[in-house]
Amino acid sequence: MRIALVGQPNSGKSTLFNALVGLRAVASNFPGTTVEILRGRTFVAGKPAEIVDLPGIYSLHAQDPAERVAREFLLHEKVDLIINVVDSSVLLRSLSLTLELAELGIPMVVVLNMADEAEHKGLRIEKEKLAEILGVPVVFTVASRGIGLKELLSAIPAARVPKTPSYSPMLEEALTELVPIAQKDQRYAHLPGRTAAVFFLAEGEDLPEAVHRKLLFGTDRSGAMILADERAALAARIFREVARVERTKPSLREHLDDVLMHPVLGYPFLILALFLLFFLTFKVGGALEGLLLPPLEELSEKVRELLGGGVFPQALAGALDGLFAGIAIALPYLLPFYLFLALLEDVGYLPRLGFLLDGFMHRLGLHGKSVVPFVLGYGCSVPAVLATRILEDERDRLITAALAVMIPCAARTVVIFGLVGRFLGPLVALGLYLLNILVVALAATILARVFPATGPGLIMEIPPYRWPAPRATLGKTWLRLREFVKVAWPILMVSSFVLALVEALGWQPYLNAAARIFTWPLGLPAQAGVPLIFGVLRKELALLLLAQAMGNENFAAVLSPGQMITFTVFTIFYVPCLATVAVLLRELGKRRTILVILGTTGLALLLGLLVRLLSFAF
Amino acid sequence: MNINSGAIPLSQLPPGEAGQVYAVLGPGRGVQLRLLSLGLRPGATVRVLGRGPGHGPLLVEVNGTRVALGRGVAHRVLVIPSQKKG
Structure with missing residues (x-):
């Protein structure tokens, strides 16, 4: 049996999915973070069942890609049962989707989730009456606390095909x-x-x-x-039948927005929130890295001794080094970043961030929703590009994706702090981040000229603040990390293997000679060629390989400050890494991906040359 | 008596005040449907809670749902301001 969870964004659909199948879904308090279909298995009435979590949708007939995913699934896949998850506190507007689903002719159960919030708002819902009108079982749940799950499971066998809504005689x-x-x-x-x-x-x-x-x-x-x-x-009529509003008194959390979304006071909090996100990421990440790196380095030495010389054993040891780098270098920073970001998301702060930055983004030719892919980009470009699906307008998606890949991800942060931060000071490294924002803003302005805005602008629900459900928050962090591990580790291992092979065969000089076309104008030593070529596979490789190629971890002895900055700036902007290119291909198509690759590489060369010229001047 | 309908763009409604949605103007079936599904349909009462700085968006509440609307969108929603009490 296949059961599809369908509901509006922020209805707690993914939290319910997590509660039903375990720690395997992305739940979120931001419209449309479940952009892909998640599946899980469980048992219903003693029989195995597949549960499918579809992206949150306002309507089956709406336009953005996340919504289209859900529509396609419901129309073309075999679905035995629909669980329509409804945020009870906004029952009125949710019923339209319920009626749309009722027209599909698939057995259904309606879940009135967040029943506690409806009660807080003074909204009394008679579920029996709703069940009678729709002709399907209706259950109350509070998925974040596991309330009502048993009732839901026992209601599933009683699911019926809903009554068909009927309209005016003309429409009929x-x-x-x-x-x-x-x-x-x-x-x-x-x-x-x-x-x-x-x-x-x-x-x-x-x-x-x-x-x-x-x-x-x-x-x-x-x-x-x-x-x-x-x-x-019709939805409004049903609402009047089944619900009574007893009192409405604004609660404390509604007054929170008077401060957090205030046109002046909102910004200190925004800066504080972002500062904490990055500060905590660096603190926790640095501690984790310090814990993981030394023992793995030791292990790597031992393996090398054990495997001995020869081309193939050395290449194998290289592949293992790639894996170790994947564990000890980028992951320690990604873990806290995604965890803290998931917390911000589940509390409901991200849409507020979009609201506060909408004016600024507007000036760049985008709007507030694009903020989310950009922030995600500081972790890894792959989820950032995927997150552009929450944008309704195709032009906005293209521009946001093209810009988001230029945001320094965790891997590029390794290069920035490992090279510039370590040898030229953290302030210079921070300056590179500011430079990056400036360049991205400039590129946005130029792109907005080339592709004039076609979309209507921001239309975004601002959900109430909610306590995050730990299971859902951890589940989301885990899912994003797993995506990174699944994509990045194989690439790291294969490329390290190839690299070790190149070394064992003594082919670096050829590659370095080929790379001269960009290392020469940038004023970088020829040995920087191989690191930059392999940096396309994983950006942190650029730094690791640079150390190997120069035969020296003390870069200050072999590179001038200008060269370090040039190398880093070039690494930040040139060709997005292989994993990102793969996801760009999927989301934007071949032609546009090639444009992004050429554009970013051209920009990287230009900026590298500028830095070089400036370093002559000083 | 004034025979003006009194409808103004939602973007001109001052914060704290409410109005009744009268029409959603302009092209784009997607926009109309999206607004409709958030409850912004003719007849609905919408209250402006605040606005972002400069050219920032509007924060409005309709049927207990809070929605951020960019200025461009808010220009296209016509409302009839509610009579102020007192």
């Missing part, structure tokens, strides 16, 4: 006339007649002349809007 007549037309349409041919007609009306651009005249009386409104309006009106 139009739907009936549309059935044969919709069933001839490739997209909906496999659906039951009425469902096909509803989707045709909601998504189709052109209505047949006769239907158009009858339904719209010659007005310029679209059939989709009429349907959406009637559905919303």
